[in-house]
Amino acid sequence: MMEKVITLSRTTRETDISLSLAQYARGRDDVRIDTGLPFFDHMLTAMAFHGGFGLSLKARGDTGVDYHHLVEDTGIVLGDAYHKLLEENGAVQRFAHAVIPMDEALGEAVIDVAERSCLVYQAEFPQESCGSFPMALLKEFFSAFTRRACINLHLLCRFGDNSHHIAEALFKAFGKALGAAYAPRGGSREDMSTKGVL
Secondary structure, eight states, X not given: OOOOEEEEEEEOSSEEEEEEEESSOOSGGGEEEEOSOHHHHHHHHHHHHHHTOEEEEEEEEOTTTOSHHHHHHHXXXXXXXXXXXXXXXXXXXXXXXXXXXXXXXXXXXEEEOOSOOEEEEEOOOSSSEETTXXXXXXXXXXXXXXXXXXXXXXXXXXXXXXXXXXXXXXXXXXXXXXXXXXXXXXXXXXXXXXXXXX
């Protein structure tokens, strides 16, 4: 398979983020995440590893104010990387679905690489934070990713009573669906829709 590697960075007054996204990973060493937020690192690592793609990401931000800017901007840069991957790949499989358990929690992700941004997010977290990380920020990450990647994403927690397990099931399902949706299918992007254009 032809290796696709996307390298991007974004610097604002609030955050400084750089990443390298490889379409295919060979193992755990191809995932290196450092946002300064241990729980967020854990989720992104699970996403990339189980999605089968390589991801090197370093992010810093004004976390003394709030984690919001860093989490949202990470979603922006990662979403931009996937949009660029689509542009460089030509046609991809487009649709993908994954359901992943994490102990008592069950997470589901459904993706349509449609060049239309829409997020449906149904997840309630019984514990408001994991460590110092506010669970409400996860929606901000997924919303930013969805807007910038221009995808249709449904993320659903079917069941769960532990916030860590719920989040991990969702990130693993999201990773698996990403890996499948962006797999090359041959041909051109016009072949991805009956309309002849996304």
